[in-house]
Amino acid sequence: MGNFEQEYARLLFALIELDMEYARETIPEASSDEVRLVAMHKARYEHTDVPAEYRHASRAWLEKFGFNRHKQQLWPPEGELPE
Numbered sequence: 001m002g003n004f005e006q007e008y009a010r011l012l013f014a015l016i017e018l019d020m021e022y023a024r025e026t027i028p029e030a031s032s033d034e035v036r037l038v039a040m041h042k043a044r045y046e047h048t049d050v051p052a053e054y055r056h057a058s059r060a061w062l063e064k065f066g067f068n069r070h071k072q073q074l075w076p077p078e079g080e081l082p083e
Contacts, residue, residue, distance in 0.1 A: 015044040016054050042070045
């Protein structure tokens with residue numbers, strides 16, 4: 001497996017697991033872990049290679065705490081995912 005593939009696999013694993021160590025490494029400019037967690041949920045929801053169950057869970061979490069999608073996009077109809 002090449003370096004790109006390894007890094008991509010690491011990204012997917014980090015999004016699925018909401019790996020805060022990874023978030024701290026890749027989003028060092030964030031003001032807090034709470035900000036990083038929101039960013040991770042938004043990225044997990046939007047990323048088409050993340051399994052649907054995790055994407056739906058992130059949407060539910062974001063909506064529960066009053067967050068919008070990345071760049072204030074509208075949510076697709078319930079049960080659908082962005083492509």
